[in-house]
Amino acid sequence: MQYRTDPKSGERISALGLGCMRFPRGVLGAIDQEAAERIIARAAEQGINYLDTAYLYPGNEACVGAAFEHLGLRDRFLIATKLPHASCKKAADLDRYLDEQLKRLRTDRIDYYLMHNVTSPAQWERLVGLGIEAWIARQKERGRIRRVGFSYHGSAGDFSTLLDAYDWDFCQIQYNYANETYQAGTAGLKAAAGRGLAVFIMEPLLGGRLADKLPDRARRVLDGAEERVLASAAGSVPLDAPAAWGLAWVWDHPEVTMLLSGMASPAMVDDNAAIAQVALPGCLSAGQRAAIGRVREVFEQSNRVPCTGCNYCMPCPHGINIPGCFAAYNASYAHGWFTGVSQYFTASAIRSGHPRLASNCVRCGACARHCPQHIEIPDRLVDVRRRLTPGPVGAILSRIAGRADDTGSGRGAAASSGRGGASRGQGREC
Ligand code: SF4
Ligand code: SF4
Known part of the structure; x- marks a missing residue:
């Protein structure tokens, strides 16, 4: 596994992180605990040491907590989870959510704690009004929270404002080759890294749309590329699937600390870990970057609605999927x-x-x-x-x-x- 250094804490973090939001679920919608534990166990075997969940992912924190207890793996992972800040109406809510999260996760500390889905600086200012800055300082002192950041889905302009609004330890942004100028984008990535923050990446494959769902014409561009092997000082790996290209493109950026992938099976963990091992900063050749540029052009022609399939809008009361x-x-x-x-x-x-x-x-x-x-x-x-x-x-x-x-x-x-x-x-x- 390739590890990158959190520039603020010096922590060594696997370049590939385990996103838990897409753990397999059974027919009744509950997480398949055994399947989730197989994925977590394989992630540990592959050297992955960062795991991301959230209070608002149904059943997810409890699943992770139970898995850690069954597998005895708590100390092998840095745990990230998220505060449902929009639901915090008074200062006491901050304690209430954190208490519950620690209990669900069966741990005494959160390593990376995020304000969940911040879209504007006004949301942070509202929390400041509740006294969150002093609250964070107290939690850090008690060791219940080690580092604080935010996940972001707002505009590029607001992103810079938010970066300057607090002494953040890290941030998490949506980033992939189709979103260079969308949300925080490349400018946001560089701005955050320039301020010495660890930058974690979500949606590296745009909910699978840059992987198996890539348009046929775009896939043909990749299949016809001359250089279909990724090579670096760490070895080489075939670029034989659109997902491999998409992940390598993200890791090619030196400003990226870690990329989260919602891996749904141990085999997917193995596939992604193989690429992570080789995809050092600057790993793509000029020809490979040009091929991705052509894919981006084709993709944009069919990307009429930028839906990632996250399901946050569901359920519709009128039953529309x-x-x-x-x-x-x-x-x-x-x-x-x-x-x-x-x-x-x-x-x-x-x-x-x-x-x-x-x-x-x-x-x-x-x-x-x-x-x-x-x-x-x-x-x-x-x-x-x-x-x-x-x-x-x-x-x-x-x-x-x-x-x-x-x-x-x-x-x-x-x-x-x-x-x-x-x-x-x-x-x-x-
Ligand atoms: S439309 Fe719904 S599923 Fe698509 S990105 Fe928006 S919230 Fe997610
Ligand atoms: S009825 Fe239309 S507007 Fe209302 S939730 Fe469903 S899709 Fe959205």
């Missing part, structure tokens, strides 16, 4: 219209007799405020409807969907969604 709709829409540009329509019909449960189409959106607005990609979801669902169910097809399907509503299934969808008000969509922030 929002990320499924956007995945189908993008697929219609990446892989052809018929492929997109086929995916849309599956995502909309057309065959169930109770379809939930993009046209079922009533613009209630419950979803968009939770989207870290700032997608205007109701407007973009109109685009989905227009492209994937044009003319009479749309009219017929809308009539079917309307009948389903008449049967009361729409109410059932709302009732069964377990909606919990403002805190609901934050449940899967990153």
Whole structure:
């Protein structure tokens, strides 16, 4: 495993971190504990020493805590988890959440503690008003929190303001070859590193869209690249999959301390660890960077809605599979219209007799405020409807969907969604 140094603490951190948000789940939605433990155990075997979870990932902290106890691995990992700051209405809430997180994780300390999904400096200022700076100092003194940072999904301009608003230890940003100028972007990466912060990367493959879901034309660019081996002083590894290219592109940046990958199986841990071993800063050749530049151009032509499939906007009270709709829409540009329509019909449960189409959106607005990609979801669902169910097809399907509503299934969808008000969509922030 390649290790990089946290410039502020001197801690050695594996270049590859384990993101726990996408642990496998069973049919009823609960995390598959045994599968998660196999992934954590393999990560430890591969030398990964950083693990990222969050209060708001359902069942996740408890799963990690139980895994550490079963496997006896607590001291092999640096644990990162996140404060659901939007739910902190008074100073006592800070203690209440941290107490609960320590209990769930079955530990006495959080190594890297993040303000979860900060999108504007005003959110931090509100916490300052609750006394969070003195609170952090007390927790550090007690050893309950070792380092403090934030995960970020706001604009590039606000990012610099936020960096200067506190003496942060680290930050976590969305970064990949399709997002160089999106959110914090390359400018934010360099600004944070320039201030001496450790920079951790999330969404290095854009929720898989730069991996297995890469458009066919973009994949052909990679398959046809002349230099399909990654070589460095640490060895060599074949660049035989889009994911390998995407991860290597991130690690190529010397400002990156660690990259989080939501690995869903031990085999995926092995694959990514093999690349991490070789992908030192500056590992890509000029030709390989140029190939990725061509892939970026092709990808942007089909990336009509920048949805990463994170599910933070779900559930929709009207039963619409929002990320499924956007995945189908993008697929219609990446892989052809018929492929997109086929995916849309599956995502909309057309065959169930109770379809939930993009046209079922009533613009209630419950979803968009939770989207870290700032997608205007109701407007973009109109685009989905227009492209994937044009003319009479749309009219017929809308009539079917309307009948389903008449049967009361729409109410059932709302009732069964377990909606919990403002805190609901934050449940899967990153
Ligand atoms: S705005 Fe539309 S998609 Fe969003 S939650 Fe409301 S009905 Fe669902
Ligand atoms: S919250 Fe945004 S990015 Fe995440 S699944 Fe919903 S629309 Fe996509």
